[in-house]
Amino acid sequence: MLRDVPLELxxxxxxxxxxxxxxxxxAAVLVAPPGTGKTTLTPLAVADEVDGxxxxxxxxxVAARAAAHRMAALLGERVGDRVGYAVxxxxxxxxxxxxxxxxxGLLVRRLHHDPELPGVSAxxxxxCHERHLDADLALAFTVEARTALRPDLWLVAMSATAxxxxxxxxxxxxxxxxxxxxxxxxxxxxxIWAPPPRPVAGYRGNRxxxxxxxxxxxxxxxxxxxxxGDVLVFLPGTGEIAGVSARLADLRDRVALVPLxxxxxxxxxxxxxxxxxxxxxxxxxxxxxxxxTVPGVRTVVDAGLSRVARTDLxxxxxxxxxxxxxxxAATQRAGRAGREAPGxxxxxxxxxxxxxxxxxxxPEIATADLTGFALELAAWGQPDxxxxxxxxxxxxxxxxxxRQTLGTLGAVDAEGRITGRGRAITxxxxxxxxxxxxxxxxxxxxxxxxxxxxxxLSEETGPGDDLVASWRRLRAGTDPAxxxxxxxxxxxxxxxxxxxxxxxxxxxxxxxxxxDPAVAPPVRDDRAVAPPVPDDLAVGLLxxxxxxxxxxxxxxxxxxxxxxxxxxxxxxxxxxxLAGCDWLxxxxxxxxxxxxxxxxxxxxxxxxATAREVGAALLREERQVAWxxxxxxxxxxxxxxxxxxxxxxxxxxxxxxVGAALLxxxxRDGLALLAWTPAARSLRDRLAFCRQALGGDWPAxxxxxxxxxxxxxxxxxxxxxxxxxxxxxxxxxxxxRRLLPWPQAARLDELAPERxxxxxxxxxxxxxxxxxxxxxxxxLQETFGWQRAPxxxxxxxxxxxxxxxxAGRPVAVTADLASFWRVGYPQVRAELRGRYPRHPxxxxxxxxxxxxxxxxxxx
Numbered sequence: 001m002l003r004d005v006p007l008e009l010x011x012x013x014x015x016x017x018x019x020x021x022x023x024x025x026x027a028a029v030l031v032a033p034p035g036t037g038k039t040t041l042t043p044l045a046v047a048d049e050v051d052g053x054x055x056x057x058x059x060x061x062v063a064a065r066a067a068a069h070r071m072a073a074l075l076g077e078r079v080g081d082r083v084g085y086a087v088x089x090x091x092x093x094x095x096x097x098x099x100x101x102x103x104x105g106l107l108v109r110r111l112h113h114d115p116e117l118p119g120v121s122a123x124x125x126x127x128c129h130e131r132h133l134d135a136d137l138a139l140a141f142t143v144e145a146r147t148a149l150r151p152d153l154w155l156v157a158m159s160a161t162a163x164x165x166x167x168x169x170x171x172x173x174x175x176x177x178x179x180x181x182x183x184x185x186x187x188x189x190x191x192i193w194a195p196p197p198r199p200v201a202g203y204r205g206n207r208x209x210x211x212x213x214x215x216x217x218x219x220x221x222x223x224x225x226x227x228x229g230d231v232l233v234f235l236p237g238t239g240e241i242a243g244v245s246a247r248l249a250d251l252r253d254r255v256a257l258v259p260l261x262x263x264x265x266x267x268x269x270x271x272x273x274x275x276x277x278x279x280x281x282x283x284x285x286x287x288x289x290x291x292x293t294v295p296g297v298r299t300v301v302d303a304g305l306s307r308v309a310r311t312d313l314x315x316x317x318x319x320x321x322x323x324x325x326x327x328x329a330a331t332q333r334a335g336r337a338g339r340e341a342p343g344x345x346x347x348x349x350x351x352x353x354x355x356x357x358x359x360x361x362x363p364e365i366a367t368a369d370l371t372g373f374a375l376e377l378a379a380w381g382q383p384d385x386x387x388x389x390x391x392x393x394x395x396x397x398x399x400x401x402x403r404q405t406l407g408t409l410g411a412v413d414a415e416g417r418i419t420g421r422g423r424a425i426t427x428x429x430x431x432x433x434x435x436x437x438x439x440x441x442x443x444x445x446x447x448x449x450x451x452x453x454x455x456x457l458s459e460e461t462g463p464g465d466d467l468v469a470s471w472r473r474l475r476a477g478t479d480p481a482x483x484x485x486x487x488x489x490x491x492x493x494x495x496x497x498x499x500x501x502x503x504x505x506x507x508x509x510x511x512x513x514x515x516d517p518a519v520a521p522p523v524r525d526d527r528a529v530a531p532p533v534p535d536d537l538a539v540g541l542l543x544x545x546x547x548x549x550x551x552x553x554x555x556x557x558x559x560x561x562x563x564x565x566x567x568x569x570x571x572x573x574x575x576x577x578l579a580g581c582d583w584l585x586x587x588x589x590x591x592x593x594x595x596x597x598x599x600x601x602x603x604x605x606x607x608x609a610t611a612r613e614v615g616a617a618l619l620r621e622e623r624q625v626a627w628x629x630x631x632x633x634x635x636x637x638x639x640x641x642x643x644x645x646x647x648x649x650x651x652x653x654x655x656x657x658v659g660a661a662l663l664x665x666x667x668r669d670g671l672a673l674l675a676w677t678p679a680a681r682s683l684r685d686r687l688a689f690c691r692q693a694l695g696g697d698w699p700a701x702x703x704x705x706x707x708x709x710x711x712x713x714x715x716x717x718x719x720x721x722x723x724x725x726x727x728x729x730x731x732x733x734x735x736x737r738r739l740l741p742w743p744q745a746a747r748l749d750e751l752a753p754e755r756x757x758x759x760x761x762x763x764x765x766x767x768x769x770x771x772x773x774x775x776x777x778x779x780l781q782e783t784f785g786w787q788r789a790p791x792x793x794x795x796x797x798x799x800x801x802x803x804x805x806x807a808g809r810p811v812a813v814t815a816d817l818a819s820f821w822r823v824g825y826p827q828v829r830a831e832l833r834g835r836y837p838r839h840p841x842x843x844x845x846x847x848x849x850x851x852x853x854x855x856x857x858x859x
Contacts, residue, residue, distance in 0.1 A: 001044040001045075001047045001048055001075065001082065001098065001099075002015070002041060002044040002045045002047075002048055003048070004044075004074075004075055004076075005041070005044060005074045005075065007037070007041075007074060009036055009037030009040075009041055010032070010033075010035075010036040010037065010182050010183075010184045011030075011032045011036040011037045011038045011041055011042065011182040012037065012041055013182070014030075014032075014180050014181065014182045015041060015042060015045040016045075017180050018030055018042065018045065018046075018156070018180045019045060019046065019048075019049045021177075021178040021180060022046070022049070022122075022154045022156070023049070024178075025172065025175075025177055025178055026146070026151065026152070026153070026154055026155065027146070027154070027155040027156070027171040027172055027173075027177040028155075028156050028157075028171070028177050028178050028179070028180055029156070029157045029158075029164050029167050029168045029171065029177055029178070029179045029180070030042060030156055030157070030158045030159075030180050030181075030182075031158075031159065031160070031164045031179065031180070031181045031182070032158070032160060032181070032182035033160050033182070033183075033184070033331075033335060034160050034331070034332055034334070034335020034336065034338070034339075035187065035335050035336075035338045035339045036160075036182045036184070038126075038158050038160075038182065039056070039067050039070075039126055039158070040067060040070050040071050040074060042056075042124060042156070042158065043056045043071065043099045043101075043124060044071065044074075044075075044099070046122045046124065046154065046156070047098045047099055047122075050121035050122050050154065051121060052119050052120055052121030052122075053097065053098060053099070053100055053119055053120050053121065054098060054099045054100070054120075054121065054122045054123075054124065055100055055101075055102055055107065055117070055120055055122070055123045055124070056099065056100070056101050056102070056123075056124040056126055057101075057102055057103065057104045057106075057107045057123065057124065057125050057126060057135075057138055058101060058102070058103055058104065058126050058127065059103070059104055059126075059127055059130045059132050059134070059135055060103070060262065060287050061087040061088065061090075061103055061262070062260075062262065062269045062273075062287045062288075063126075063127075063287065064085050064086075064087050064101045064102060064103050065085050065087065065090075065101075065269070065270060066269075066270070066273050066293070067085075067101045067126075068083050068084060068085035068092070068099075068100075068101040069270065069273070070293065071083040071099060071101075079092050080092040080093055080094045080097070081094060081096055081097070082096055082097060082098045082099065083097065083098070083099045083100075083101075084097040084099070084100050084101070085100065085101040085102065086100060086101075086102045086103075086106055087102070087103050087106065088103065088105065088106065088429065088489075088492065089485075089488040089489060089491075089492050090488070103134070104125070104132065104134040104135045104137075104138040105134040105429075107123070107134075107138045107142070108134055108137050108138050108141060108376060109429065111138070111141040111142065111145060111380075112376075112379055112380070112426070115141065115144075115145040115149055116145065116149045116150055117145065117150065117153065120153070121152075121153065121154060122153065122154035122155070122156070123142050123153065123154070123155050123156070124156045124158060125138060125139055125142070125155075125156065125157045125158065126158045126159070127158070127159055128157045128158065128159050128167060129159040129160070129163075129328060129360065129361075130361065131360075131361060131362075131363035131364055131365070131391065131392075132364050133364050133365060133368060133370075133372070133373045136363070136364075136365055136390055136391055136392075137373065137376050137377075139157070139170065139171075139389060139390075139391070140385070140388040140389045140390045141380060141388075142155055143155065143170065143171060143173070143388075143389040144380075144387075144388060144389065147173055155171055157170075157171055160331065160332060160335065163360070164179045164181075165179070166391065167391070170389040170391060171389070173389075187338035187339070187340070187341055187342045187343065188338060188342050188343075189300075189334050189335065189337045189338040189342070189343045189344065189345055190342075190343070190344045190345070191334070191344075191345055191347060192344055192345065192346045192347070193347055193349070193350055193351055193354075194219045194222070194301075194346045194347060194348055195348065195349050195350040195353070196211070196212065196215040196348070197215075200212045200215065203236075203305060203322040203323075207322070208236065208239075208240050208243075208305065208322060210243070212303070212348075213240060213243045213244055213247065214247065215348060216233065216235070216244055216301065216303045216348055217244050217247035217248055219301050219346050219348055220233055220244070220248060220281060220301050221248070221251070222346070223299045223301050223344070223346050224251065224254070224255060224279075224281065227298060227299040227344055228298055229279070229296055229297065229298025229299060229341070229343075230276075230279060230280045230281070230282060230294065230295075230296035230297045230298065230299070231255075231280070231281045231282070231297070231298075231299045231300075231301060232282045232284060232288060232294050232297045232299070232300050232301070232336050232337070233281060233282065233283045233284065233300075233301045233302075233303070234284060234285075234286070234288070234289070234300065234301070234302045234303055234325075234333050235283060235284070235285060235303050235305070236285065236286075236303065236305040236306055236307040236322050237261075237285060237307050237320070237322075238259075238261050238263060238285065240303070240305075241259050241261060241283040241284075241285070244283055245257050245259065245283055248281065251281070254279070255278070255279045255280060255281050256276065256278055256279070256280045256281070257280075257281050257283065258272050258276075258280050258281065258282045258283065259272075259282075259283050259284075260272040260273075260282055260283065260284040260285070260287060260288055260294075261284065261285040261287060262285065262287050263459070263481070263482065263485070264481055264485075265480075265481045265484050265485055268481055269287075272284075272294065273293070273294060273295065274295065275295040275296060276295075276296065279296075280296065282294055282297065285307070286306060286307070286329075288336065289329060289332050289333055289336075293336075293339045293340070294336060294339075295340070296340070297336055297337060297339065297340070297343070298337060298340075298341060298342075298343045298344070299337055299343060299344045299345070299346065300333055300334055300336050300337040300343070300344070300345040300346070301345075301346045301348070302325070302330060302333050302334070302345060302346070302347050302348060303348050304324060304325050304330070304347060304348050304349045304353075305322050305323070305324065305325060306322070306323055306324070306325045306326075306329060306361070307320045307321070307322055307323075308320065308321060308323055308361075308362065308364070308367065309321075309364060309367060309368040309369070310367050310368075311367065311368055311369045311370075311398065312591060317568065317589055317590055317591055317598055318368075318369045318590070320590075321590075323362075324357055324358075325357065325361075326357055326358045326359065326360050326361040326362075327354065327357045327358065327359050327360075328359060328360045328361060329361055330347065330354070330357070333345070334347075363391065363392050365390075365391075365392050365394055365395075366392065366395065369398075369402070369431075370394055370395075370398045370399055370401075370402040371401075371402040371405045371406060371431065371432050371433065372431050372432055373394065373402065374394075374399060374402035374403055374406060374412075375402075375406055375411055375412070375418070375422060375425065375426055375432050376426070378406070378411070378412050378416055378417060378418040378422060379418050379422065379423065379426050383403070383412065383415070383416030383417060383418075384399070384416065403416055405432070405433070406422065406432060408617065409421075409422075409425065409432055409433070409436045410422070411425050411426075411432055411436075421439075424439060424498075425439065427496055428454075428493065428496045429492070429493075429496065430454060430458050430493070431458070431546075433546040433547060434454050434457055434458055434546050436545060436546065437450070437453075437454055437457075437542045437543070437545040437546035438450050438451065438454045438493060438496070438497065438542075439497070440545050441453070441454075441538075441541060441542040441545050442497055444533060444541060445533045445538040445541060445542065447494060447497050448490075448494065449535075449538050450493075450497075450542060451490045451491075451493040451494040451497065452471065452474075452475075452486075452490050453467075453471065453538060453539050453542045453543075454493055454542065455486050455489035455490045455493055456470060456471050456474065456486065456539075457542070457543065457546065457587055458489060459482075459485065459486065459489070464577065465572065465573060465576055465577070465578060465600055465601055465602050465603055466576075466577045466578055466603070466604070467539050467543065467587060467602055467603060467604040468535065468536050468539050468604050468605070469577065470602075471535070471539060474486045536604075536605060537606055537607065537610055539585075539604035540583075540584070540585040540604040540605055540606030540610060541585075541606065541610050541613070541614055543585035543586070543587045543603070543604050544585040544606065544610065544611060544613075544614030544615060545614050546587070547585070547586065547587065548565060548614055548615040548617060548618055548641075549564065549565050549566035549618070549641060550564050550565065550566065550585065550586035550587070550589065551564065551565045551583070551584075551585055551586075551606075551611045551614070551615045551618075551640060551641070551643070552564040552565070552570055552583065552584045552585075552586050552600075552603075552643075553582065553583055553584075553608075553611075553640075553643050554581065554582050554583075554584075557582070558579070558580050560572040560573075560574070560576070560579060561597065562584060562586075562600070563642060563643055564586060564589075564598075564641075564642070564643075565615060565618050565640050565641030565642055565643050566641055566642065567641065567642035568589075568591070568597075568598055569596065569597035569598065570586060570589050570597055570598040570599070570600050571597045571598070571599060571600065572600050572603075573599065573600070576600075578600075578603055578605060581605040582607075582608070583605065583606050583607055583608055583610075583611050584600070584603040584604065584605060584606070585603060585604050585605075585606050585611070585614075586600055586602070586603045587601075587602040587603060587604070588600075588601040588602040588603075589601055589603075608645070611640060612640065612645075615640050615641070618639075618640050618641040619638070619639070619640055620637075620638070620639045620640075620641075621636070621637070621638055621639075622636075622637050622639060623635075623636055623637075623650055623653070623654075623657075624636075624637050624650075625650065625653045625654065625657035625658055625660070625661050626661050626664070627661045627662070627664045627665035627668060627669075630665070630669065630724065631665075631723055631724040632653075632658055632661045632662060632665070632722070632723050632724065633661075634649065634650040634653035634657075634658070635647045635648060635649055635650050636648045636649075636650050655719060656719075658721070658722055659715075659718040659719050659721070662718050662721055662724075662726075662727060663710055663711065663714075663718060665724065665727075666707060666710060666714075666727070667707050667710075670703065671703055671706060671707070673724065673727045673728070674727055674728065674730055674732050675728045675729070675730065675732060676732060677732065677733065679733045680732035680733045680736065682754065682768070683733050683736050683737070684701050684736060685767075685768035685769055685771065686748065686752040686754070686768050687699060687701045687736065687739070687740075687748075687752075688701050688702070688768065688771040689752050689768045689771040689774055689793070689797075690744070690748070690751060690752050690793070691771070692771040692772055693751075693771075693793040693796055693797050694751065694793060694794075694796075697744065698744060699739040699740065701736070701739070709739065712738065712739070713735050713736060713738045713739050714730065714735050717730040717731075717735060751792065751793050751794060752766075752768065752774075752792060752793065753766060753792060754766065756776055756790055756792075756799065758776075758778050758782045758783060758786075758850070759782060759783055759784060759785045759786055759850035760781070760782035760783075760850040760851060760852045761850075761852075762778070762782055762852060764776055764777065764778045764782075766792075766799065773800045773815075774792065774797065774799055774800065775799070775800045775801075775802055776789075776790070776799045776800070776801055776802065777801075777802040777804060777810075778801065778802070778803065778804065779803075779804045779805075779806065779808070779852070780803040780804060780805070780811060780812070780828070781806070781839055781840060781850065781851050781852070782850050782851070782852055783801070783803065783817070783845075783850060784840075784842065784845045784846070784848040784849060784850040784851070785845075785846060785847070785848065785849065785850050786817055786846075786850075787817070787818060787846060788816075788817050788818055789801050789814070789815050789816070789817045798815040798816075799815070800813065800814075800815050801813070801814055801815065801817060803820075805832060805836070806832075806836045806839045806854075807836075811828050811832065812824050812825075812828060821845055821846055825845055829841045829843075838854040839854055
């Protein structure tokens with residue numbers, strides 16, 4: 001076939017080396033810069049060497065169709081003759097087809113159906129650097145099929161920017177596959193750095209700063225004025241395409257503004273890839289990044305952003321987020337300008353920023369929801385992927401979540417092996433959650449409506465967050481492109497459902513079946529006849545079947561805040577048409593880093609009865625005994641996941657549970673909930689002193705230690721308590737003594753006496769508030785005769801004496817009484833004997849008699 005194409009492209013000289021390598025090794029890696037012709041000429045060269053069909057797998061549908069059209073045009077034929085294609089919902093092949101371009105997802109489906117790929121002689125995996133999940137699976141499954149079943153099957157991995165040695169190891173099995181390189185691009189592309197004149201935030205989550213879009217539009221104007229030919233502009237999504245297009249509206253009299261993205265109909269995408277009779281500015285997403293030639297393009301303007309999937313495993317939320325483009329992707333984008341002639345690329349960032357970009361795009365396996373990926377592995381017979389030629393192993397945490405999800409769907413068994421239900425879900429060709437909704441929802445709302453709603457959910461829903469409104473717009477055909485794409489998917493999903501014998505007879509349960517029922521006829525089972533489901537509830541029912549953990553109830557009637565069954569807070573956007581709904585089934589929600597709640601992007605209203613029906617697996621009846629609002633709350637709850645549906649008082653709660661709640665209350669609100677009498681405080685202070693003076697054999701009685709040991713010293717009291725008020729009735733003094741083993745309890749009064757007898761005979765209380773320095777406050781006259789201050793704790797610690805005047809005011813503080821008698825007392829005596837003449841002030845207090853009384857007045 002290649003001999004029928006006289007076109008000379010840079011890849012052509014190395015194709016002989018590639019086919020020689022394939023004849024020798026059976027597998028090879030082809031590395032060729034953008035614009036060298038690898039996508040169009042390589043399949044033709046391989047087809048000349050084999051008898052069977054050549055499959056070339058592309059990551060994107062638009063690229064698959066474009067590649068087929070390009071090869072057919074080079075051969076002077078129509079698509080469907082010797083070159084055809086097959087993508088989801090669209091296939092053009094015939095009996096003479098030798099080369100078939102398919103998406104990687106479709107190749108995975110075919111490998112599941114028959115891993116021997118009968119009639120196929122070669123598989124070419126194009127743009128393998130993009131690392132989508134389907135691409136990784138297609139590579140791994142094809143390598144294993146070739147190793148185990150088809151050693152004659154030729155296998156080629158192709159890319160401009162792939163890590164060639166890595167893919168050579170994966171393809172070669174026991175030996176490294178040869179690498180063939182085409183070194184030169186067809187035409188040079190000059191780089192023009194065009195960063196914004198002032199720093200721009202750029203993006204946050206999936207929102208791009210309007211200032212950056214202003215700069216991109218200005219750069220497009222510059223490119224249009226400075227260069228010839230069409231301009232291809234790379235933007236992260238359809239919203240940015242619309243934003244930049246609006247900013248360039250005044251250029252429409254000079255150029256045609258042409259969008260190119262994955263949500264368009266195939267005919268619209270193909271039109272953008274055909275030559276035009278006027279100059280164009282093509283505004284594209286990453287669908288134009290590789291394997292495409294956009295005719296007439298001489299200039300690329302690259303915004304430097306890409307949109308990728310991210311999954312919040314903890315909350316079960318997935319979202320598309322905006323990230324900087326990788327250097328490899330930037331190279332691919334720039335190559336679009338050099339396909340037909342020398343070109344230019346305007347990069348909306350600086351050379352310094354370029355050096356900081358990641359070398360390769362982050363593989364989808366590292367960040368995406370792996371539920372569908374895990375189901376594909378299970379269907380292949382390798383639930384954990386061990387032994388497969390996967391470029392990267394799946395993250396363990398994401399795979400664990402995926403397997404748990406598949407288990408709840410009944411798609412895999414306890415060992416991770418696929419079940420019959422799992423195979424039925426796989427056959428639907430949509431995410432396993434949507435496959436479950438399609439299969440189970442068909443019996444509840446009818447097969448036609450189930451297919452319509454699941455088709456709606458499997459694509460972007462368009463403007464607004466109200467799914468029912470989106471469904472009605474699609475039915476009405478207000479957006480012909482979206483409606484055509486949706487109807488194609490509806491037909492495919494309808495065909496994936498098991499046959500309905502009642503529909504084939506034109507009736508279901510005796511009632512005529514309309515073509516497009518507004519209300520589904522009742523569906524009968526062995527127990528009862530389910531009521532009809534109106535459209536408004538049908539969408540919510542199917543969303544709930546797919547995502548029961550995202551069933552959400554409003555927090556306050558009429559407000560925008562909701563709580564989802566999975567426990568995540570969520571909010572509607574201001575002005576949402578769904579505001580005021582008590583219940584929502586949320587299809588799409590995302591949460592920005594640091595945000596207190598997720599933002600609801602797409603949802604449908606439903607009622608509590610329907611929420612209970614579709615979320616039956618999350619319904620729980622439980623008894624709750626907990627410390628709430630400063631007291632014990634005992635109640636019976638009906639929950640839908642984290643959502644409380646109903647509560648009733650619990651009249652006879654488990655005493656152990658009550659004790660645990662009281663203990664939790666103490667630990668939350670503190671020991672002040674107990675009644676600390678003077679005796680209890682005194683005992684606690686004495687115990688603290690003993691630990692300070694005598695060491696770790698004595699219990700710690702600080703707040704933290706007492707709370708940790710509360711079950712030990714408060715256990716019996718907590719077992720009898722029922723509410724907060726009972727805590728205040730606990731004998732804390734007696735409870736604290738439980739902390740003391742018998743030897744310490746027997747010696748406590750000796751080591752840390754509560755009172756000490758002073759020379760006057762008074763039993764004065766010792767204050768242990770400072771465990772490092774216990775204090776004995778006593779009137780000075782009552783200490784006459786003491787030679788030294790008393791010591792406690794087996795004589796280790798002197799008591800700090802606070803010597804008081806006759807009026808009870810401190811006149812001295814000392815732990816060295818002998819020194820005080822010599823030095824301090826004469827001064828105190830001189831100052832106070834005139835003020836308190838009725839009290840004794842002997843010159844030698846160590847020899848004087850102590851007294852508690854005054855001297856009698858002489859008459």
